[in-house]
Amino acid sequence: MGVVADAWTWLVTGSNWSGPDGATHRLAEHLYVSGLALLVACALALPLGLRLGHLGRGGALAINISNVGRAVPVFAVLALFMLTPMRNSGYLPTVIALVLFAVPPLLTHTYVGMTGVDRAVVEAARGMGMSGAQVFLRVELPLAHPMIMTGLRSAAVQVVATASIAAMAGLGGLGRVITAGFNRYDTAQVxxxxVLVALLALVVEGVLLALDRLFSPLRRRGRAV
Structure with missing residues (x-):
């Protein structure tokens, strides 16, 4: 319990949260790189997964290709970038490595969610005279929403937990708190x-879960009924 008590003391010490090397600044850096990587991954994976799921073909190939990012360790990708001129591009190598890590769960869950929609419901909607866009927006997307959000939460947690690798490239984030502790042989700081990284991942998942429940199209539709 000594390490736990010492870590608690470190967390409640105000001086550890202030300044350019403080936990507050490192937390902001961590949120920045994680948020940027997640936004880019969503911009790449969600439209592709929705489109392929709506068409019902080509998804298996896209998922297998995207899983290459899951098979290759994020740190290995970052290490390769550090051997190229890209090493002087700030957070860009870290963001690319995290995007490759986040795309597979986003693409897979989105595609599975769309293809998992009951075809009888889709055909009934078309029989009512709905256009392809209307079927997508008013039938397929709301029904696929839970699976899509599951993929988003999974990707977000993975990105937040893995963004600590930015410290390995000499950049910011909560990983710098950990590496600084290693350099000082300060087990409590490590x-x-x-703990901060784990708590942040849990908070992010909790926020996304709350937003999902609050703005779920199925929930709003149930209230309207």
């Missing part, structure tokens, strides 16, 4: 940094 433990505290790991």
């Amino acid at each position: 433990f505290a940094g790991a």
Whole structure:
């Protein structure tokens, strides 16, 4: 319990949260790189997954290709980028590595959610005279929404937990709290940094879950009824 107590002491010490090397600044950096990577991954994976799921073909190939990003360790991708001129591009190598890591769960869950929609419901909607766009927006997308959000939460947690690798490239984020603790042989700081990363991942998942429940199209439709 000594390490836990020392880590708690580190977390409640105000001086550890202030300044350019403080936990507050590192937290902001961590949120920035994680948020940017997740936005880029969503911009790439969601439209592709929705389109392929709506068409009902080509998804298996796209998912298998995207899974290459899952098979290759994120740190290995970042290490390769550090051997190229891209190493002087700030957070760009880290963001690319995280995007490759986030795309597979987003694409897979989106495609599976769309193809999992009951075809009888889709055909009934078309029989009512709905256009392809109307079927997509008013039938397929609302029914696929839970699976899509599951993929988003999974990707977000993975990105937040993995964004600590930015410290390995000398950049910011909560990983710098951990690496600074290693450099100082300060086990309490290492433990505290790991706790901060874990708590941030849990908070992000909780926020996304709350937003999902609040703005779910199925929930709004149920209220309207």
